[in-house]
Amino acid sequence: MALLKVTNLKVWFHTRNGVVKAVDDVSFSVDAGQTLGIVGESGSGKSVCCYSLVDLIPKPPGKIEGGTALFNGEDLLTCSAQRMGEIRGNDIAVIFQDPMTCLNPYLTVGEQLIEPLLYHRGIKRPEARLQAIDILNEVGITNPERRFNSYPHELSGGMRQRVMIAMALIAEPKLIICDEPTTALDVTIQAQILKLLRELQQKRQVAVIFITHDLAVVSEVANDVLVMKNGKVVERGTTAELFANPKEEYTQKLIAAIPSGVKPLTESVPKATPLLEVNHLRTWFRDYSVGLFSSAALKLERNIKAVDDVSLTIQRREILGVVGESGSGKSTLGRAILGLAPRTAGQIIYDGQDITQYSARQMKPLRRKMQMIFQDPYASLNPRMTIFETLAEPLLVHGLANRKTVTAQVLELMDDVGLARAYIRKYPHEFSGGQRQRIAIGRAIATKPEFIVADEPVSALDVTIQAQILDLILELVNKHNLTMMFISHDLGVVRYIADRVLVLHRGKVEEQGITEELWAAPQADYTKKLLGAIPRFANAGM
Amino acid sequence: MVAIITNTDEVLASAEQGTSLWSDAWVRLRRNHLALAGLGILIFLAIVSLLTPWIAPYGYEAQNLALGATPPSWQHWFGTDIFGRDLLTRVMYGGRMSLMVGFVATGVALVIGVLWGTVAGYAGGRVDAVMMRLVDILYALPFMIFIILLMVVFGRSILLLFLAIGAVEWLTMARIVRGQVQNLRRQEFIEAAYSLGLSRWRIVRKHLIPNTLGPVIVYTTLTIPSVMLLEAFLSFLGLGVQPPESSWGLLINNGVETMEEYPWLLIFPGLALSITLFSLNFLGDGLRDALDPRTSKD
Numbered sequence: 042m043a044l045l046k047v048t049n050l051k052v053w054f055h056t057r058n059g060v061v062k063a064v065d066d067v068s069f070s071v072d073a074g075q076t077l078g079i080v081g082e083s084g085s086g087k088s089v090c091c092y093s094l095v096d097l098i099p100k101p102p103g104k105i106e107g108g109t110a111l112f113n114g115e116d117l118l119t120c121s122a123q124r125m126g127e128i129r130g131n132d133i134a135v136i137f138q139d140p141m142t143c144l145n146p147y148l149t150v151g152e153q154l155i156e157p158l159l160y161h162r163g164i165k166r167p168e169a170r171l172q173a174i175d176i177l178n179e180v181g182i183t184n185p186e187r188r189f190n191s192y193p194h195e196l197s198g199g200m201r202q203r204v205m206i207a208m209a210l211i212a213e214p215k216l217i218i219c220d221e222p223t224t225a226l227d228v229t230i231q232a233q234i235l236k237l238l239r240e241l242q243q244k245r246q247v248a249v250i251f252i253t254h255d256l257a258v259v260s261e262v263a264n265d266v267l268v269m270k271n272g273k274v275v276e277r278g279t280t281a282e283l284f285a286n287p288k289e290e291y292t293q294k295l296i297a298a299i300p301s302g303v304k305p306l307t308e309s310v311p312k313a314t315p316l317l318e319v320n321h322l323r324t325w326f327r328d329y330s331v332g333l334f335s336s337a338a339l340k341l342e343r344n345i346k347a348v349d350d351v352s353l354t355i356q357r358r359e360i361l362g363v364v365g366e367s368g369s370g371k372s373t374l375g376r377a378i379l380g381l382a383p384r385t386a387g388q389i390i391y392d393g394q395d396i397t398q399y400s401a402r403q404m405k406p407l408r409r410k411m412q413m414i415f416q417d418p419y420a421s422l423n424p425r426m427t428i429f430e431t432l433a434e435p436l437l438v439h440g441l442a443n444r445k446t447v448t449a450q451v452l453e454l455m456d457d458v459g460l461a462r463a464y465i466r467k468y469p470h471e472f473s474g475g476q477r478q479r480i481a482i483g484r485a486i487a488t489k490p491e492f493i494v495a496d497e498p499v500s501a502l503d504v505t506i507q508a509q510i511l512d513l514i515l516e517l518v519n520k521h522n523l524t525m526m527f528i529s530h531d532l533g534v535v536r537y538i539a540d541r542v543l544v545l546h547r548g549k550v551e552e553q554g555i556t557e558e559l560w561a562a563p564q565a566d567y568t569k570k571l572l573g574a575i576p577r578f579a580n581a582g583m
Numbered sequence: 584m585v586a587i588i589t590n591t592d593e594v595l596a597s598a599e600q601g602t603s604l605w606s607d608a609w610v611r612l613r614r615n616h617l618a619l620a621g622l623g624i625l626i627f628l629a630i631v632s633l634l635t636p637w638i639a640p641y642g643y644e645a646q647n648l649a650l651g652a653t654p655p656s657w658q659h660w661f662g663t664d665i666f667g668r669d670l671l672t673r674v675m676y677g678g679r680m681s682l683m684v685g686f687v688a689t690g691v692a693l694v695i696g697v698l699w700g701t702v703a704g705y706a707g708g709r710v711d712a713v714m715m716r717l718v719d720i721l722y723a724l725p726f727m728i729f730i731i732l733l734m735v736v737f738g739r740s741i742l743l744l745f746l747a748i749g750a751v752e753w754l755t756m757a758r759i760v761r762g763q764v765q766n767l768r769r770q771e772f773i774e775a776a777y778s779l780g781l782s783r784w785r786i787v788r789k790h791l792i793p794n795t796l797g798p799v800i801v802y803t804t805l806t807i808p809s810v811m812l813l814e815a816f817l818s819f820l821g822l823g824v825q826p827p828e829s830s831w832g833l834l835i836n837n838g839v840e841t842m843e844e845y846p847w848l849l850i851f852p853g854l855a856l857s858i859t860l861f862s863l864n865f866l867g868d869g870l871r872d873a874l875d876p877r878t879s880k881d
Contacts, residue, residue, distance in 0.1 A: 427876075
């Protein structure tokens with residue numbers, strides 16, 4: 042008998058603008074020791090579906106309109122609030138996406154771990170502490186006695202996610218719901234966490250529901266897969282079957298959207314004058330925890346070396362991919378080149394001019410030629426400016442348009458980035474993530490720049506949207522003869538878009554080379570580790 | 584297809600008229616009936632105040648000692664005070680004073696505070712430290728001593744009253760705005776604006792200030808009443824408005840003393856002040872929503 046059997050679940054949200062059928066007639070079941078992957082893009086209802094089982098959706102506006110969810114023979118949808126509290130504390134655990142925000146910053150890790158034991162189980166504190174240390178050890182945290190007394194901010198992202206898993210496991214649940222548990226993590230950490238989850242599951246024979254938008258991850262962990270779109274189940278099947286032979290068009294589209302394959306080499310680029318040359322660039326930040334009166338040597342040593350002695354060149358019409366994990370300094374590098382982050386030492390030569398010491402005024406004509414696309418399309422647009430204002434601003438500021446011609450030029454830009462002209466008066470919040478990123482790209486190319494730094498421009502987007510935006514970027518690069526520095530943590534994306542790749546680790550260049558050569562024969566150990574950590578379809582149906 | 588084209592043409596036409604936060608805000612505000620009512624009442628009060636010298640039924644110092652305090656009647660709609668002065672007239676003249684103090688002093692506080700806070704928050708570092716320490720020093724200065732000093736040096740005048748109140752009220756505003764701006768500054772759209780080559784002044788004006796408006800408006804609607812009451816307090820100390828001139832604060836103060844015998848002396852000025860404050864709050868809430876494009880358009 043299945044541990045959890047959901048039949049015809051319907052969850053609707055009654056909003057001012059009408060009813061949103063977030064989950065519409067969804068059925069599935071999970072057995073003990075099995076993993077069910079639920080895949081879908083944002084807004085597909087995959088999270089709502091699972092949260093409604095444990096009563097974690099806001100009600101109102103949410104309402105469960107029908108269906109049953111039998112957990113060990115007990116219907117989760119009709120049980121009392123008190124019983125639900127017991128189930129949540131003992132039988133079903135949830136691991137959330139963002140380990141940065143899911144831990145209380147004012148309590149030590151240990152205190153948060155033993156809370157359920159103290160209050161649900163009535164276990165005494167010393168004994169609870171021992172159990173907690175055991176479980177920290179089990180999830181692979183080194184030196185658990187010391188970590189028990191650490192505060193969340195003292196742990197890295199991967200460690201925090203381990204703590205979250207420990208919190209989920211400590212009550213010895215029968216079912217764990219993982220909501221994108223590795224999305225916020227680097228690939229190498231992601232690989233570790235996925236391995237850990239698999240091991241723990243086999244050891245403890247728990248059932249897992251694994252929610253994710255990442256098909257590759259699902260293919261690594263799940264036995265069965267459910268593909269959701271707009272609240273409905275599109276396709277279901279065992280992992281091996283589904284990935285080998287997707288029946289529905291949407292599933293095929295999802296799989297096809299994963300950036301794979303290589304960019305054909307652009308026709309031979311004249312090697313003569315690189316557009317951008319960076320020599321021994323350093324960006325160091327002072328560590329303010331060092332006392333004011335410490336020796337200068339100590340201060341120097343304790344500086345945070347975000348970018349440490351990086352040299353690179355970018356030829357005209359080339360896309361240089363910069364890869365690295367979080368904290369590798371890849372964003373700081375891009376910002377330092379554009380003068381958005383300080384430069385401690387080094388030299389930046391743009392188009393033959395040494396711009397390292399340029400003042401803001403000297404930079405202004407260059408700003409037109411050097412632009413940036415930011416990661417988060419939700420934060421990079423002024424929420425109080427319409428699309429028209431956002432796109433018109435760079436044109437007007439640089440004198441590329443006057444009041445009369447600006448509307449026509451903005452419309453042309455919107456055509457360029459594939460936004461319908463009728464949207465011109467709308468505000469950013471009225472758009473989806475992909476559309477916003479189109480606006481941000483439009484703003485970056487408005488001044489007809491030569492060089493663009495794209496800082497993780499697709500990592501906040503769904504796979505299908507990601508593919509569209511990548512193709513848009515490639516199209517614009519060809520159309521406008523752009524040179525680009527493309528920063529990303531996603532190796533698949535970089536391989537798809539970049540001509541050459543530079544691998545950054547702790548502020549230093551580990552390796553650089555032509556994309557395909559680097560993929561085929563990575564030289565540095567770090568690059569090998571990084572490439573090895575990418576989840577692949579090859580492992581499907583493990 | 585045709586429909587789309589006409590739609591685009593309309594959009595173009597309106598785009599050429601100039602789209603801005605403020606014109607959109609006005610469209611949204613017009614849909615909020617409560618806020619509109621508040622705005623209507625405030626405009627009405629402002630007009631009455633402006634025209635008071637011509638439309639007031641009696642002179643503001645016309646006494647009729649024989650009459651004494653009488654309850655509301657057809658001759659005196661709001662009744663009369665113990666000196667036989669017409670209360671309606673006094674409330675009207677008082678409104679002139681209170682509204683002027685409220686709006687002018689708050690306006691001064693608003694302009695200085697928002698600019699100061701934005702510049703400090705955006706510049707950061709040493710500039711921020713110096714500017715905010717100055718605010719701290721002014722905060723620490725005992726308000727009463729400051730006012731009394733001003734009065735001693737410059738003599739008593741209404742202008743000075745505005746100045747004194749404005750000089751104190753902008754401090755809090757500056758702090759609020761600075762906090763807001765510090766959060767905003769780290770957002771990518773500010774960085775994007777900078778990398779577009781925009782001047783700092785334009786970033787402050789177009790990108791920072793509009794995004795601080797929410798809390799600023801709420802705080803402004805809180806400041807106006809507190810300024811009106813501060814004026815009453817100063818007047819009570821003999822530093823502000825002196826009888827026979829009046830203000831709502833003064834009238835309420837006087838009314839409280841005789842609340843049991845002549846309740847109308849408290850009720851009418853109190854009512855006038857309350858209605859103003861209510862209107863301000865409704866208008867403030869409406870403005871805050873209207874200026875935030877994220878609140879739904881329809």
